[in-house]
Amino acid sequence: MNIAHKDVSEILVDCRSVWKIFGTRAAAAIEAVETRGLSKKDILKEFNCVVGVSDANLQVRRGEIFCIMGLSGSGKSTLIRLLNRLIEPSLGTVMVKGKDVASLDAAALRDMRARNIGMVFQSVALLPYRTVLENAAFGLEVRGVAKDERNKVARAALDKVGLSDWTERYPSELSGGMQQRVGLARALAADPEIILMDEPFSALDPLIRRQLQDEFRQLTKSLGKSAVFITHDLEEAIRIGDRIAIMKDGVIVQIGNAEEIVTKPADDYVADFVAGISRIHLVKAHSIMQPVAAYRGDINALPRAAPEADISALIELTMQSEHDAIAVVDNGAVIGVVTTRDLLRGVAA
Amino acid sequence: MDMSTLPDTFDSAIDDALSWISDNGEGLFDFIRAILEGTYDGVLWLLQLLPFYGIAAIAAVFGWRLVGLRFGIAAGVALVVCALMGLWGETMGTLALVVTATVLALAAGIPLGIAAGFLTTLDRILQPVLDLIQTLPPYIYLLPAIALMGFGPATALIATVIVAMPPAIRLTALGMRMTPREFIELGQASGLTGWQMFSKIRLPFALPSIMAGINQSLMMAFGMVVIAGIVGSGGLGETIYGSVRTLDIATSINAAIAIVILTMVLDRLTQSAGKGGKA
Ligand SMILES: Nc1ncnc2c1ncn2[C@@H]1O[C@H](COP(=O)(O)OP(=O)(O)O)[C@@H](O)[C@H]1O
Numbered sequence: 001m002n003i004a005h006k007d008v009s010e011i012l013v014d015c016r017s018v019w020k021i022f023g024t025r026a027a028a029a030i031e032a033v034e035t036r037g038l039s040k041k042d043i044l045k046e047f048n049c050v051v052g053v054s055d056a057n058l059q060v061r062r063g064e065i066f067c068i069m070g071l072s073g074s075g076k077s078t079l080i081r082l083l084n085r086l087i088e089p090s091l092g093t094v095m096v097k098g099k100d101v102a103s104l105d106a107a108a109l110r111d112m113r114a115r116n117i118g119m120v121f122q123s124v125a126l127l128p129y130r131t132v133l134e135n136a137a138f139g140l141e142v143r144g145v146a147k148d149e150r151n152k153v154a155r156a157a158l159d160k161v162g163l164s165d166w167t168e169r170y171p172s173e174l175s176g177g178m179q180q181r182v183g184l185a186r187a188l189a190a191d192p193e194i195i196l197m198d199e200p201f202s203a204l205d206p207l208i209r210r211q212l213q214d215e216f217r218q219l220t221k222s223l224g225k226s227a228v229f230i231t232h233d234l235e236e237a238i239r240i241g242d243r244i245a246i247m248k249d250g251v252i253v254q255i256g257n258a259e260e261i262v263t264k265p266a267d268d269y270v271a272d273f274v275a276g277i278s279r280i281h282l283v284k285a286h287s288i289m290q291p292v293a294a295y296r297g298d299i300n301a302l303p304r305a306a307p308e309a310d311i312s313a314l315i316e317l318t319m320q321s322e323h324d325a326i327a328v329v330d331n332g333a334v335i336g337v338v339t340t341r342d343l344l345r346g347v348a349a
Numbered sequence: 350m351d352m353s354t355l356p357d358t359f360d361s362a363i364d365d366a367l368s369w370i371s372d373n374g375e376g377l378f379d380f381i382r383a384i385l386e387g388t389y390d391g392v393l394w395l396l397q398l399l400p401f402y403g404i405a406a407i408a409a410v411f412g413w414r415l416v417g418l419r420f421g422i423a424a425g426v427a428l429v430v431c432a433l434m435g436l437w438g439e440t441m442g443t444l445a446l447v448v449t450a451t452v453l454a455l456a457a458g459i460p461l462g463i464a465a466g467f468l469t470t471l472d473r474i475l476q477p478v479l480d481l482i483q484t485l486p487p488y489i490y491l492l493p494a495i496a497l498m499g500f501g502p503a504t505a506l507i508a509t510v511i512v513a514m515p516p517a518i519r520l521t522a523l524g525m526r527m528t529p530r531e532f533i534e535l536g537q538a539s540g541l542t543g544w545q546m547f548s549k550i551r552l553p554f555a556l557p558s559i560m561a562g563i564n565q566s567l568m569m570a571f572g573m574v575v576i577a578g579i580v581g582s583g584g585l586g587e588t589i590y591g592s593v594r595t596l597d598i599a600t601s602i603n604a605a606i607a608i609v610i611l612t613m614v615l616d617r618l619t620q621s622a623g624k625g626g627k628a
């Protein structure tokens with residue numbers, strides 16, 4: 001798929017002040033939210049309703065992998081299901097490709113799900129009575145694509161995930177990692193612009209998981225797809241996501257790229273997650289450098305690095321030179337200096 | 350009021366009611382009877398197209414493919430034994446009766462079960478009715494049938510259909526409700542229409558349960574067909590009934606053996622057909 005002509009800043013999914021409240025008295029609870037601004041705890045106490053998602057705002061751009069991270073029960077699955085209207089929002093709007101999904105009639109909604117938004121589940125949900133190929137072709141089959149054509153497309157999708165030798169097998173014959181690859185191939189075969197992934201790799205072994213994370217990112221980027229990817233593992237979110245939203249009790253507490261989340265956690269909850277994350281690949285030269293004036297030596301003698309160089313690369317450079325600092329150069333001009341002290345602070349902070 | 354005349358009063362009331370029904374519904378009952386007997390005759394005619402060794406060979410091949418070689422051979426040999434006992438015609442008569450009744454029971458029971466799987470109200474109405482049908486002794490159903498249809502295969506068929514229908518309804522409805530949640534979600538997220546959700550997701554998941562229902566219906570039908578010998582069903586049931594009355598124990602035992610053979614062959618075949626999906 002050629003994405004060169006497409007506007008990469010185009011917003012594909014736009015969630016505006018979206019709420020989901022579960023329970024028999026959800027309507028009354030919503031009214032209380034609107035008029036009195038009650039909290040999740042108050043709503044549970046007063047209305048016996050569970051707040052799944054509370055005032056969520058997020059935008060997913062074309063070509064972007066957007067991760068949603070949070071503990072179990074924080075509302076991730078609810079939020080992702082609001083995007084393709086598997087769950088109706090109690091309040092707020094969800095726009096997909098500029099259209100309010102609440103305004104779609106049944107046929108238009110089916111069409112959007114079949115063509116624009118694919119979904120991959122943690123449970124994989126491969127149909128046990130169908131072969132791998134038939135599973136991968138499922139989305140096209142329900143759209144009425146002829147058998148030869150859909151099998152061709154499904155084969156190509158299975159090829160992309162490295163399963164071309166397994167087309168005639170049944171799901172039960174495959175390992176967990178392979179099954180999840182079929183789930184991904186099934187979503188890809190329908191060629192949607194947006195893929196929703198609800199903790200697809202959470203049940204897999206760490207090694208397989210790592211492998212699938214890298215494959216998924218590569219594949220999504222090379223096909224120019226956008227993805228919303230849910231995980232409860234911040235490391236996974238950092239590995240896969242362009243941007244990450246952190247959820248707590250139904251609230252998105254922070255949205256940012258990996259470096260922003262790790263270096264500037266919005267609150268203690270995020271800070272706790274971040275604590276165990278290695279920073280040497282996340283923190284970049286531009287965020288730890290000092291102004292040029294602060295360095296007393298000869299700047300022109302220093303080794304040079306780009307503002308986007310990470311700490312690991314800067315350490316490497318420092319080890320190879322006899323100087324105690326690195327000049328950060330952007331467009332030929334020195335914009336700052338990173339000293340050994342700055343490096344240590346960047347790793348430790 | 351004189352209590353001793355009460356039973357007579359009651360009897361004549363029932364008699365009146367039945368003769369009113371059969372007088373006023375005569376056309377209807379004749380029509381039903383014609384359809385039932387027509388179907389039965391058709392099935393019997395089909396079964397008699399082949400000689401006994403032809404049917405035995407077919408059973409052997411199906412048994413081999415669906416169950417295993419040993420069972421296939423045993424099924425073929427067992428059916429030949431039925432013929433050697435001189436009961437081939439009766440065996441086919443019973444088979445025709447069972448097949449006809451089961452097909453009719455399924456034709457009504459499976460759609461009803463599907464509907465009950467989706468509509469909880471219908472399910473709530475059906476449950477006590479099915480419970481009642483399965484609680485009462487099966488020969489009860491012969492009585493109204495014989496009053497309205499008279500002696501013969503049509504009466505046996507009606508009673509057999511009634512007895513065979515409950516398992517098909519119950520297990521079909523159960524199967525419809527057994528679809529795992531994640532697959533319903535898959536269907537919704539893939540943009541399936543209601544019909545696609547039914548045919549591509551719910552039905553395949555329900556199939557093992559529906560097949561179990563078919564097997565149970567068949568077994569109920571076999572049970573009833575022997576009892577229905579009393580009302581002139583034809584086939585082995587009537588043979589047993591007749592020979593027991595004349596104390597012809599040998600014949601009645603032979604007929605019983607033939608029934609056991611037929612039941613076991615069909616039971617195993619339908620059971621494995623149910624399991625023999627690709628999954
Ligand atoms: N259908 C539902 N009815 C009632 N409560 C629900 C429902 N679905 C989710 N919840 C509640 O909403 C909250 C968020 O759930 P979920 O979105 O599944 O979280 P996560 O995917 O992050 O683990 C939880 O407290 C959960 O119990």
Ligand SMILES: [Mg+2]
Pocket residue numbers: 076077078199
């Ligand atoms: Mg979840």
